[in-house]
Structures are given as structure tokens and as C-alpha cells.
Amino acid sequence: MGLREDLERFREVGEERREDLKEFISYGDLGASGAKDIKIPIKVVNLPEFKYDRLDMGGVGQGQGGTPDVGQPVGPPQPAPGEGDEGEPGEEGAEHEYYEMDPEQFAEALDEELGLELEPKGKEVIEEVEGDFTDITRVGPHSTLDFERLFKEGLKRKLAMDFDEEFVREAMKVEGTTPEQVYHWCRDQHILVSLTWIDDEWTRIPKDELDKWASFEEMEQNVERTTTVQRIRRDGLKEIPFRREDERYRHPEIIEKKQSNVVVVNIRDVSGSMRETKRELVERTFTPLDWYLTGKYDHAEFVYIAHDAEAWEVERDEFFGIRSGGGTRISSAYELAAEILEERYPWRDWNRYVFAAGDSENSSNDTKERVIPKMEQIEANLHAYVETQPGGTAINATHAEEVERSLGDEDNVVVAYVSTPDDVIEAIYQILSTEATAE
Known part of the structure; x- marks a missing residue:
């Protein structure tokens, strides 16, 4: 195999090797992607090239004008006369920085990566739509x-x-x-x-x-x-x-079109204790879950709720960046979530997922007296709480443990613990595995 073939092989490998999916979720730049276009970086492969050596300065064959300086790349080998025409091997292709996926492709890749074969659970909404004028009636305009x-x-x-x-x-x-x-x-x-x-x-x-x-x-x-x-x-x-x-x-034919609808309520603690590292762990867990469910369902909508001692609805773009200086009352978020779901996403028509995340710090007795009863009241395919506590659980961070102790036996409740980016994949697997078995 000659130098030219080696060069083309290096380019080919460079384009095929996108960043490993698990590595991308745990450590990659999630912010470069949007809600429906996932951009996964391609690992760079350095191409082979010649360089002038300082020891070879002067000497035969070192011409003047246009000759590269010492240490400057000579460049890729040039085709012989007559080669490289009409798109033959040897022409340079365009450089690629990202491997792009849509949510459906991402869901398939994640299923394969985690060894899962999940299908959307819950109801299928039947929507009546008008088709072609194929039905006949005895009266009409x-x-x-x-x-x-x-x-x-x-x-x-x-x-x-x-x-x-x-x-x-x-x-x-x-x-x-x-x-x-x-x-x-x-x-x-x-x-x-x-x-x-x-x-x-x-x-x-x-x-x-x-x-x-x-x-x-x-x-x-x-x-x-x-x-x-x-x-x-x-x-x-x-x-x-x-x-x-x-x-x-x-008369237009009435077609019953089955569509799987899902609404995902993402809840995040934005109180003063949720510092940058904790916020990043929430983003690394929630963002892939959003992409995954978008790819799995025909129609997906998302609700983002931020809370400290009070709760309010926000847009996706600001959800992961908010930080307040207030205290924490997690029940305020579940109360708002219940209102939104009841008003906009009735259980008879929507598959529901309620995902909450924080550092497990909560006001006294709020988890036991308000949050857990509210979680039991809100009908959902899946309730998940993700504790993000770098370095291990703090002494006063007991919310996750209380939820797990009270609702851990329920088929549609899961608690996951994320201390480092390496824990994210396991948390996602745990959540999706619970959804796979929940009825």
C-alpha cells in the first residue's frame, strides 16, 4: 500500500469515528445540539505529512520561491499527470466536525449502546382526521x-x-x-x-x-x-x-389516526446549593432522556419547571442555567406540575413522565408530608428523581432516600444517584429500564 492509499485510509477512518456515545453523554459538549438535532463530535485523526528537517537545510534540490520553510508541512502527495481527474481517488473531501443524528436515530443508538429494546408504553391517542372525499351520503351541500x-x-x-x-x-x-x-x-x-x-x-x-x-x-x-x-x-x-x-x-372519509403522545415534565432545583457541577450533572442526565423520548414517541412535548422555595415554568434554553439564592421546597414544583398536567395534558390522552433532579436537600418534613403524597397523586408512566451530589450524599440531603424508602416498590418510581459524569449512563439505564417494566 502506497502513501496515497494510506492518506485516504486515514481520512476515511477520521470521518467514520464519531465520539463514543457514552463518552459524549458523560463528557461531550451537549450544548452544541438542539432539541431535534444531535451533533456528536468526530474524533480527529492526524493525517501523515512530510516536514523539512533543520539538519537538511541547504543542499541539492532546495529551490527558491514557493518552497516551504523549515518545519512547514510539504502537503499531501500530488497526483501524477492524468491522475485525480473526474473524481478519482486522490481528491480531498470536505472536513467534518460533527456526526449529526435526529432523536429517532439517537434513541436507536442508545438502545443498542445500553442493550435495550424499549417501545413506548401506555396509551395510543386516536385522532380523527378528514381524508379524501370517498364516503357517500344521501344528503349534503x-x-x-x-x-x-x-x-x-x-x-x-x-x-x-x-x-x-x-x-x-x-x-x-x-x-x-x-x-x-x-x-x-x-x-x-x-x-x-x-x-x-x-x-x-x-x-x-x-x-x-x-x-x-x-x-x-x-x-x-x-x-x-x-x-x-x-x-x-x-x-x-x-x-x-x-x-x-x-x-x-x-363526504370526506373520517380516518382514525393513532398517535403516541408524550409529555415530559423536567423539574430542577435551582436553589443556592445547586452549584455549577451539580447543574451540569442534571443537564447530562436530562438532555439525553429528552432526546430519547422525542425519538420514541410520535409527538413529544416538554415542560420545564425550576424551583427553590417556590416554583415557576421556564423555557428549555434557560432551564439548565438558572441559579437562585433561595432555599428549597421541592413540593412547590410538584404542585405546579400537577396543575399543568391537569390543565394541558389529561392522563386519558397523554403518556406522562415526571423527572426531577437536585442535590436531595429539602425543607424539613416537605418530602414526607407533601412531595411523596403528590407523587402518588400524579398519574404518570414514570416518576424519576435524580440526586446530583458530587463527592457523595451530604448529611442533610435525604430527599432521594426518603422517596426510595416510601415509593421504591412502585413499578413507576425510580431513584438514581449521580456523583460524577461516569454515573450518568448508569442513571439513564436505570430510568429507562424501569420504564421498560412499568405497566
Whole structure:
């Protein structure tokens, strides 16, 4: 393998090797990605190149003008004459800094990375939408009248009722016949004509023609009977017998479209004790979960609640950066979450996830007396609390332990502990595994 092939192989490897997914979640730059476009850095692979050595200054072959200085790269090998044309190997491709994923691809990759095969749990919302105008009703606006159908029905009736009038008139000229005899003869010939029509036409036949034929057989031998198609081709369609019962109106088909909806409520403690390292651990845990659920569900919405002693709803862009100097009352966030879910995301229509994170510090008795009862009250596919306490749990940080002690046996409650970025993947796995088994 020559130098040129080595160079191309290095480039190929560099583009294929995006940063490991676990490493990206734990240590990568999550802020470069948006809600629906995940940008994972590609590991850089240095390309081989020649450089001038100081010991080789002067000497044969060191030309003037355009010659690189000592230590400056010579550059990639140049193609021989005739090489590199028409997109042949040797041309430089564009440089890539990120490997881009959408949330669905991210969810698939994370499932594979963690060895999971999760499908959305909970209900499927049936949404009725109007489709094409394929349904037919007997009433409706005149503008939706199905004229083509009306014409076809009238034409079918025309063909069914049509008969050769001249042929029947000739039958009336058989000697000694009566209208009733002609009528029964028509029936035997499968000619659909009414007795009333025969009576009316009988009065119009000249008396000197009433004995023109000695019998019906003689008439049939001398008079050619034409078919309906022959008459239409000869005379055209003079009229179509439309009837009101033939009218149909086009109506849009109602399609039941199943859609899996999810709302994720992210709650974060922004009190004075939540310093930068703790905030970063929350972001590293919540952001991949948001991407994952967006990729799993047909429609995902997110609610972001920040709290100290009080709680308020915020936008995603400011959720991870807020810091206040107040105390902590976690129940305020769950009270606000309950109001929002009840008002905007009813349990009958939405799959619900309530994720909270903080350093487990809370005001006295708030967890036991208010938070836990509120978590039991809020119907959700999954409740998760993530304790972010670098260096281990503090003495007064008992919220996570209390929740785990009281609700740890519930199928839809999970508590995870994140002390360092290395714990993030395990916490995500723990949360998603709980969702996999919850009903």
C-alpha cells in the first residue's frame, strides 16, 4: 500500500469515528445540539505529512520561491499527470466536525449502546382526521353532489328501460291483435314496455295499417329489431331518466389516526446549593432522556419547571442555567406540575413522565408530608428523581432516600444517584429500564 492509499485510509477512518456515545453523554459538549438535532463530535485523526528537517537545510534540490520553510508541512502527495481527474481517488473531501443524528436515530443508538429494546408504553391517542372525499351520503351541500355517480345511475336505468319503439309499433299492426296481446307478446320477448304506453300509441296508428301483418312471426321475419347500443350510436342520448333517489353526496372519509403522545415534565432545583457541577450533572442526565423520548414517541412535548422555595415554568434554553439564592421546597414544583398536567395534558390522552433532579436537600418534613403524597397523586408512566451530589450524599440531603424508602416498590418510581459524569449512563439505564417494566 502506497502513501496515497494510506492518506485516504486515514481520512476515511477520521470521518467514520464519531465520539463514543457514552463518552459524549458523560463528557461531550451537549450544548452544541438542539432539541431535534444531535451533533456528536468526530474524533480527529492526524493525517501523515512530510516536514523539512533543520539538519537538511541547504543542499541539492532546495529551490527558491514557493518552497516551504523549515518545519512547514510539504502537503499531501500530488497526483501524477492524468491522475485525480473526474473524481478519482486522490481528491480531498470536505472536513467534518460533527456526526449529526435526529432523536429517532439517537434513541436507536442508545438502545443498542445500553442493550435495550424499549417501545413506548401506555396509551395510543386516536385522532380523527378528514381524508379524501370517498364516503357517500344521501344528503349534503349541492356543491358535493356526485354528478358522475348520478349520471351512471341514470344511464343504467336508461339502458334497462329502453326498448325499440318502432319494433313494438310494428307488432301492433298484426291483424286481429289487442293492446293486451301485444303487451304479453312483448313480455315474452323480454321487451320492457308498459301497457299504458301501448294504449297511447295504439290510438296513433292509422286504421288501414292495423292488419299489415298476418302474425307476429311474419312481422319478426320482415322487421329488423335494433339494440339499445345501435340506437344510441344512431340517434345519441336524448334524455337520461334521473331520479332523486339516485342523488349521492361526496363526504370526506373520517380516518382514525393513532398517535403516541408524550409529555415530559423536567423539574430542577435551582436553589443556592445547586452549584455549577451539580447543574451540569442534571443537564447530562436530562438532555439525553429528552432526546430519547422525542425519538420514541410520535409527538413529544416538554415542560420545564425550576424551583427553590417556590416554583415557576421556564423555557428549555434557560432551564439548565438558572441559579437562585433561595432555599428549597421541592413540593412547590410538584404542585405546579400537577396543575399543568391537569390543565394541558389529561392522563386519558397523554403518556406522562415526571423527572426531577437536585442535590436531595429539602425543607424539613416537605418530602414526607407533601412531595411523596403528590407523587402518588400524579398519574404518570414514570416518576424519576435524580440526586446530583458530587463527592457523595451530604448529611442533610435525604430527599432521594426518603422517596426510595416510601415509593421504591412502585413499578413507576425510580431513584438514581449521580456523583460524577461516569454515573450518568448508569442513571439513564436505570430510568429507562424501569420504564421498560412499568405497566
